[in-house]
Amino acid sequence: MKPYKHLFFDLDGTLWDLKRNTRAAMQELFTTHADAIGHLDFELFFQRYHHHNDLVWALYRQDKIKKDELRYVRFERAFSDVNHHAAHEFIDRFSLDFLDVAPRQSLTMEGAHALLDYCAPHYDMHIITNGFIEVQGHKMKAAKLEPYFKAIINSEHAGVRKPHPDIFHYALEQAGAKREESLMIGDDWEADILGARDFGMDQVYLAEAEEAHNAALQGKGVHRHNYKPTYTVHSLLELMDIL
Numbered sequence: 001m002k003p004y005k006h007l008f009f010d011l012d013g014t015l016w017d018l019k020r021n022t023r024a025a026m027q028e029l030f031t032t033h034a035d036a037i038g039h040l041d042f043e044l045f046f047q048r049y050h051h052h053n054d055l056v057w058a059l060y061r062q063d064k065i066k067k068d069e070l071r072y073v074r075f076e077r078a079f080s081d082v083n084h085h086a087a088h089e090f091i092d093r094f095s096l097d098f099l100d101v102a103p104r105q106s107l108t109m110e111g112a113h114a115l116l117d118y119c120a121p122h123y124d125m126h127i128i129t130n131g132f133i134e135v136q137g138h139k140m141k142a143a144k145l146e147p148y149f150k151a152i153i154n155s156e157h158a159g160v161r162k163p164h165p166d167i168f169h170y171a172l173e174q175a176g177a178k179r180e181e182s183l184m185i186g187d188d189w190e191a192d193i194l195g196a197r198d199f200g201m202d203q204v205y206l207a208e209a210e211e212a213h214n215a216a217l218q219g220k221g222v223h224r225h226n227y228k229p230t231y232t233v234h235s236l237l238e239l240m241d242i243l
């Protein structure tokens with residue numbers, strides 16, 4: 001193993017529990033907007049939201065959709081999929097409320113604080129995130145993640161998003177780090193893993209438990225498009241064996 005000095009973490013889905021926090025926020029919004037929503041099937045709506053959210057984020061990473069459109073469209077399509085034909089004003093309100101409520105959720109991924117406590121004395125730690133600048137700080141504060149990190153790199157500051165190599169360049173500069181002593185840790189195959197790989201930085205892929213389990217059964221390690229990340233883990237706690 002290389003003697004790493006700098007750890008670069010993704011935030012959403014890597015440290016901040018995107019799935020559980022999104023669910024909690026959405027449930028809160030279903031309560032707040034109960035009058036307008038009526039008896040919508042929450043699980044179905046939530047599933048459709050995820051589907052559209054993933055699609056628009058992929059476009060956003062490629063700079064094919066603007067932030068305001070992303071915010072709105074994922075909800076417009078989810079409501080439409082469940083045959084709830086809401087007025088533009090309602091969707092706009094709902095999508096803005098979501099950006100207000102979601103970042104105040106505080107759940108972290110299993111082992112996040114334990115890992116950060118374990119690493120803090122030995123490494124300089126930083127964040128590289130594509131998330132909206134006005135919400136990422138709230139998430140870190142709510143989840144008590146702020147004190148661990150030196151450089152917090154937001155794609156809106158960098159001017160490009162992961163997986164673009166320039167954001168990794170910018171991050172190293174901000175952190176005063178060298179490529180060969182840096183490790184990228186993230187849950188997104190394209191943005192975090194292929195992004196860091198193409199930049200020339202080692203990677204830890206935090207894979208869904210199921211994906212990691214299937215790969216282990218085949219004795220392979222997670223492997224896609226002929227690429228195997230430097231390390232693959234399915235829980236942050238496993239990183240303690242690597243670092």
Ligand SMILES: [Mg+2]
Pocket residue numbers: 010011012013014186187188
């Ligand atoms: Mg992520």
